[in-house]
Amino acid sequence: MxxxxxxxxxxxxxxxxxxxxxxxxxxxxxxxxxxxxxxxxxxxxxxxxxxxxxxxxxxxxxxxxxxxxxxxxxxxxxxxxxxxxxxxxxxxxxxxxxxxxxxxxxxxxxxxxxxxxxxxDFTSMANTLSFGLYKLDLINSQITIDDKKVDLTAHEFVLMKKLFENQNHTVTKSELMQALWNTDNFVDDNALQVSMGRLRKKLAEIYLDRNIHTHRGKGYILEK
Known part of the structure; x- marks a missing residue:
């Protein structure tokens, strides 16, 4: 968007x-x-x-x-x-x-x-977002690098899409909860932490977890 x-x-x-x-x-x-x-x-x-x-x-x-x-x-x-x-x-x-x-x-x-x-250039990038050599496939909800790929759940895909779209900029907890649950009011902040924890564990397979950093009290950032 x-x-x-x-x-x-x-x-x-x-x-x-x-x-x-x-x-x-x-x-x-x-x-x-x-x-x-x-x-x-x-x-x-x-x-x-x-x-x-x-x-x-x-x-x-x-x-x-x-x-x-x-x-x-x-x-x-x-x-x-x-x-x-x-x-x-x-x-x-x-x-x-x-x-x-x-x-x-x-x-x-x-x-x-x-x-x-x-x-x-939306023609060549319409179906993918890039972060370094990593590609986020917007059609198949996958992250790929070289010949490796990681399949994402619906929640994991939403999180990664927000991070890829805002790489090198902090995405606030409020923005992520709004994207996941269409609200930032009644969802327990712990639910976001759990979702991010599971995502990081999955991304460790392709070493992308080390690029997601927590800004304590603010949110998360995808950066090199």
Whole structure:
């Protein structure tokens, strides 16, 4: 599921965008603190950023420049400013596209999907995710390396998919429990630990267990 990071200070617009994007199969999240946009960007690790121009503390040009120092993630500028200069400046700063408010959500979705197609090779990787030499087969729920393979249960597959999608970034316990049980409220935290323990034991057969680390009190990370 592709992740869309929304850097916008109008909470009503953010809520509407999150609802519309999730309805169309995307994972969407609005920025929480405008003095830590880069930190939230790194933790979320999105495939697309929707960037407003006028923001608290620093404007969209500033944050686009900052993101460009660390990532080639596509950025779409969203602004009510109807001037050609803003569109040109946003592109020169590092944005990939521009759309004016008020916008048609279907046009925005079309722009997002076009950028995803151009920016990521989904044709060859549609059925697999990679971590080093390890491949996660999304069709057969298997992890393979060389001529070895490990079959995963439904729960194990969900855990590994989240870790592969967010490799080198901590996946919180809340995110994992939401993915496994569609909630992070009533499921005992111990259930997640048990599931992860069983998964690690199985992955020891191909030495992948040593790449899954626990961030105490936070979650888990798949890293080299």
């Amino acid at each position: 592709e992740k869309i990071f929304i850097v916008e200070d109008d909470r009503e617009i953010v809520t509407q965008l999150e609802h519309a994007l999730r309805k169309r199969g995307f994972d969407a999240r609005g920025v929480k603190e405008f003095n830590s946009v880069m930190l939230e960007f790194s933790e979320y690790n999105p495939q697309i950023v929707l960037m407003d121009l006028y923001l608290p503390i620093y404007d969209g040009y500033y944050w686009t420049s900052k993101i460009r120092t660390a990532s080639t993630c596509p950025i779409i500028f969203i602004s009510s400013a109807e001037t050609r200069t803003n569109a040109i400046t946003s592109m020169n700063t590092g944005a990939d596209d521009y759309i004016e408010k008020p916008f048609d959500i279907d046009i925005l979705i079309a722009k997002i999907r076009a950028l995803l197609r151009r920016s990521y």
